[in-house]
Amino acid sequence: TKIAVLAGDGIGPEIVAQALKVLEALDVSFDFEPAPVGGAGYAVAGHPLPAATLALAQAADAVLFGAVGDWKYDTLPRELRPEQAILGLRKHLQLFANLRPAVLYAELASASSLKPEIVADLDILIVRELSGDIYFGQPRGIRLVLDGAFKDCREGFDTMRYSESEVRRIAQVAFQAAQKRSKRLTSVDKANVLETSQLWRETVIDVARDYPDVELSHLYVDNAAMQLVRAPKAFDVIVTGNLFGDILSDQAAMLTGSIGMLPSASLSAGHKGLYEPAHGSAPDIAGQDLANPLATILSAAMMLRYSLQQPQQADRIEAAVKKVLAQGLRTADIWTPGTHKVGTQAMGDAVVKALA
Amino acid sequence: TKIAVLAGDGIGPEIVAQALKVLEALDVSFDFEPAPVGGAGYAVAGHPLPAATLALAQAADAVLFGAVGDWKYDTLPRELRPEQAILGLRKHLQLFANLRPAVLYAELASASSLKPEIVADLDILIVRELSGDIYFGQPRGIRLVLDGAFKDCREGFDTMRYSESEVRRIAQVAFQAAQKRSKRLTSVDKANVLETSQLWRETVIDVARDYPDVELSHLYVDNAAMQLVRAPKAFDVIVTGNLFGDILSDQAAMLTGSIGMLPSASLSAGHKGLYEPAHGSAPDIAGQDLANPLATILSAAMMLRYSLQQPQQADRIEAAVKKVLAQGLRTADIWTPGTHKVGTQAMGDAVVKALA
Ligand SMILES: CC(C)[C@H](C(=O)O)[C@@H](O)C(=O)O
Ligand SMILES: CC(C)[C@H](C(=O)O)[C@@H](O)C(=O)O
Numbered sequence: 001t002k003i004a005v006l007a008g009d010g011i012g013p014e015i016v017a018q019a020l021k022v023l024e025a026l027d028v029s030f031d032f033e034p035a036p037v038g039g040a041g042y043a044v045a046g047h048p049l050p051a052a053t054l055a056l057a058q059a060a061d062a063v064l065f066g067a068v069g070d071w072k073y074d075t076l077p078r079e080l081r082p083e084q085a086i087l088g089l090r091k092h093l094q095l096f097a098n099l100r101p102a103v104l105y106a107e108l109a110s111a112s113s114l115k116p117e118i119v120a121d122l123d124i125l126i127v128r129e130l131s132g133d134i135y136f137g138q139p140r141g142i143r144l145v146l147d148g149a150f151k152d153c154r155e156g157f158d159t160m161r162y163s164e165s166e167v168r169r170i171a172q173v174a175f176q177a178a179q180k181r182s183k184r185l186t187s188v189d190k191a192n193v194l195e196t197s198q199l200w201r202e203t204v205i206d207v208a209r210d211y212p213d214v215e216l217s218h219l220y221v222d223n224a225a226m227q228l229v230r231a232p233k234a235f236d237v238i239v240t241g242n243l244f245g246d247i248l249s250d251q252a253a254m255l256t257g258s259i260g261m262l263p264s265a266s267l268s269a270g271h272k273g274l275y276e277p278a279h280g281s282a283p284d285i286a287g288q289d290l291a292n293p294l295a296t297i298l299s300a301a302m303m304l305r306y307s308l309q310q311p312q313q314a315d316r317i318e319a320a321v322k323k324v325l326a327q328g329l330r331t332a333d334i335w336t337p338g339t340h341k342v343g344t345q346a347m348g349d350a351v352v353k354a355l356a
Numbered sequence: 357t358k359i360a361v362l363a364g365d366g367i368g369p370e371i372v373a374q375a376l377k378v379l380e381a382l383d384v385s386f387d388f389e390p391a392p393v394g395g396a397g398y399a400v401a402g403h404p405l406p407a408a409t410l411a412l413a414q415a416a417d418a419v420l421f422g423a424v425g426d427w428k429y430d431t432l433p434r435e436l437r438p439e440q441a442i443l444g445l446r447k448h449l450q451l452f453a454n455l456r457p458a459v460l461y462a463e464l465a466s467a468s469s470l471k472p473e474i475v476a477d478l479d480i481l482i483v484r485e486l487s488g489d490i491y492f493g494q495p496r497g498i499r500l501v502l503d504g505a506f507k508d509c510r511e512g513f514d515t516m517r518y519s520e521s522e523v524r525r526i527a528q529v530a531f532q533a534a535q536k537r538s539k540r541l542t543s544v545d546k547a548n549v550l551e552t553s554q555l556w557r558e559t560v561i562d563v564a565r566d567y568p569d570v571e572l573s574h575l576y577v578d579n580a581a582m583q584l585v586r587a588p589k590a591f592d593v594i595v596t597g598n599l600f601g602d603i604l605s606d607q608a609a610m611l612t613g614s615i616g617m618l619p620s621a622s623l624s625a626g627h628k629g630l631y632e633p634a635h636g637s638a639p640d641i642a643g644q645d646l647a648n649p650l651a652t653i654l655s656a657a658m659m660l661r662y663s664l665q666q667p668q669q670a671d672r673i674e675a676a677v678k679k680v681l682a683q684g685l686r687t688a689d690i691w692t693p694g695t696h697k698v699g700t701q702a703m704g705d706a707v708v709k710a711l712a
Contacts, residue, residue: 147520
C-alpha cells in the first residue's frame with residue numbers, strides 16, 4: 001500500500017509526523033513516500049506542485065496531506081502560491097467529493113463560541129463537490145469593457161457551471177453517506193437566483209428517487225448560513241457545490257470551536273483519496289511543538305476507512321483519540337483549566353499508547 | 357415627499373402599518389402611496405412587480421418595503437415568484453449599495469445562540485454590493501454539453517462579473533461608512549481562486565488611497581464566515597460582493613438571535629433608497645398580530661437618514677425603539693421570562709408613545 005506523504009509547510013511536517021507514528025503502530029504495512037508540496041515544493045522545484053510530486057500522488061493508493069502556506073510566499077504571483085498545489089491535486093486526481101465532518105466532542109464543548117446546549121455533541125457531515133463549479137469554470141479572466149460613461153474599464157469575470165452528471169455523482173456520495181447516518185440530507189443551493197443551482201436542485205431531486213429511505217430537503221445558501229448558526233444540530237448531512245461548500249464547511253467547522261480536531265477526505269471515483277486536516281498551516285506556531293496533531297491523525301483514520309478498506313483500524317484510531325481526550329490530554333489550542341497541556345509529539349505518543 | 361409603500365405578502369402589511377404609524381407621528385409631511393408587490397402583485401396584476409408598482413417606485417423619493425413570499429406562490433415558474441420583485445426593483449432603481457447592520461441590543465443578548473460575551477453589544481455593518489455579480493451577469497442558462505462519455509448532458513451556468521467602476525462605487529460607500537464608525541474596513545473576496553475577486557481586491561486597495569484614515573484589511577470569504585462565528589465583535593464594517601454579501605449578511609444577522617430587530621437600506625447613486633426589514637414574510641404567523649414590527653420601524657428610520665435627510669427624526673425613532681426595549685416590551689420572537697409580551701400593534705403604539 002503506497003501512501004504519498006505531502007507534509008507541506010508550517011506545522012504540516014510535525015503534524016504529519018504524528019499521523020505516521022500512529023499509522024506505523026497499526027498491524028498494517030504501508031509504503032510511505034514523502035514529497036514536497038506548497039511552499040516547500042516551490043522552494044525545491046520552483047512550483048507548488050512539482051511534477052514528481054503529482055506523479056507520486058497519481059501512483060499512490062492515497063495521499064496524506066499536511067498543510068500549505070507561509071507568509072514567505074505571499075508575494076508570489078497567484079499561480080505559484082502554495083494553495084495552487086491543493087487546487088492542482090484536486091483537478092488532476094479528480095477528487096470530486098470532499099467529506100468535511102463537523103464534530104464536537106463533548107469534552108471540548110466549552111471551546112465553542114456558541115452556547116454549549118446549541119453545539120454539544122454536534123455531528124454533521126458536509127459533502128462538498130470539489131472539482132467543478134466556479135473554481136474551474138471557463139471562461140474566466142480580466143478584460144477591458146466600456147463602462148456607463150463609455151470609457152475603458154477593466155472587468156473581472158468567472159464562470160460557475162455544473163453538468164447533470166457532476167451533480168449526480170456528488171449527490172450519490174451524499175445520499176449514501178446519509179444512509180449510513182441519520183438518513184437526512186439537506187441540499188444547499190441558490191436556485192432562486194442561479195441557473196446552475198436550478199439544474200443542481202432538479203438533479204438532486206432526480207437522484208433522490210434511488211434513495212427513498214433518505215429524507216431530502218433544500219435550503220438556499222443564505223438560509224443555510226443562518227440555520228447553521230441558529231440550530232446546527234438540526235442538520236445531518238449537507239451536500240452542496242464547491243463554492244458554497246467552501247464557505248459552509250468552514251463556518252460549520254468553526255461552530256465547534258476546535259478546528260484543530262477536524263479531519264477531511266477528498267475522494268475520486270475509485271478508492272483514491274487525499275486526506276488532510278481542516279485547519280491551515282499556522283506558520284506562526286510552526287516548529288514549536290505546539291500544533292494539535294489530532295485532525296491529521298483523524299484524517300489518517302478516514303484514509304484507512306475510505307481508501308484502504310480497513311474500517312476496523314480506522315475505528316481503533318478514532319477510539320484512541322477519544323481516549324486521550326477522556327484522559328484530559330490537550331494541546332494548547334484546546335486546553336482549558338483542569339486539563340493537562342501537552343505538546344504535538346506527546347499527543348502523538350499518547351494516541352499510539354491508547355491504541356494498545 | 358413621496359414614499360412608495362410596498363407592503364407585500366405575509367406579515368408585510370401589518371409590520372409596514374406600524375412603521376407608517378410611527379412616521380405619521382413625526383412632524384414631517386409624507387405622501388404615502390401604496391402599491392402591490394410580490395405575491396400580492398401577482399395576484400392583482402399577474403406579475404410580482406407590476407408595471408404601475410415599478411413606475412411608482414421610480415417616481416418616489418424612497419420605497420418602504422415589507423416582505424414578499426408565501427407558500428401559495430411556490431409552484432409558480434421562477435420568473436413569476438414573489439422574490440423576483442426584489443431583484444427587479446434592485447435592478448431598475450439601480451440600488452447598488454445594501455447596508456445591513458447586525459446590531460445586538462444588550463437587553464436581547466440572551467436570544468443569541470452564541471455566548472453572551474461573544475455577541476453582547478455587537479455592532480457591525482455589512483455593505484453588500486447589490487446590483488452586479490453573479491446575480492445579473494450574462495451569459496447564464498441551461499444548455500446541452502457532452503459529458504465525459506461523450507453523451508448529451510445538461511449543464512447549468514452563470515457568470516460572475518464586476519467591473520472596476522462597480523467595485524469603486526461600492527468601496528467608496530463602505531469607506532465613507534467606516535469613516536463615520538470605528539474606521540476599520542474588511543473587504544471580503546475569494547481572490548485566491550476567482551479572477552473577479554482579484555480585480556475586486558486590487559480596486560478596493562486603490563480606492564483606499566483616498567481614505568487614509570480607514571484601516572483596510574482583506575479576508576477570504578471562507579475565513580470571514582469562520583471569523584464571524586469565532587469573534588464577530590472584531591469587525592466594524594465589512595464590504596463584499598452581491599453573492600458573498602447575501603450569505604454573510606444573513607449569517608451575521610443570525611448571530612444576534614433577533615433578526616426581527618434588523619433593518620436594511622438599499623441605496624442608489626442619488627438619495628433614492630429602498631428600506632426593508634432583514635427578515636422575511638413569515639406567512640405562518642401572518643395576520644395574527646404576532647410579528648415584530650421593530651425591524652420595519654428601524655428601516656423607516658434608515659429611510660429618514662439616507663433618503664430624506666432628516667437625521668434627527670431617524671435618531672428619535674431609534675431612541676424610541678431603545679426605550680420600548682428598556683421598558684421590557686417584547687413581541688413573541690424576542691420574549692424572555694420577566695419581560696412583557698405584546699402584539700404587533702401594541703408594539704407600534706408603544707414606539708409612537710415613546711417618541712414623545
Ligand atoms: C486554499 C483554497 C483554494 C481552498 C479552497 O477554497 O477550496 C481552501 O479554502 C479549502 O477549502 O481547502
Ligand atoms: C430573495 C433573494 C433573491 C434575495 C437575495 O438573494 O438577494 C434575498 O436573499 C436577500 O438577501 O434579499
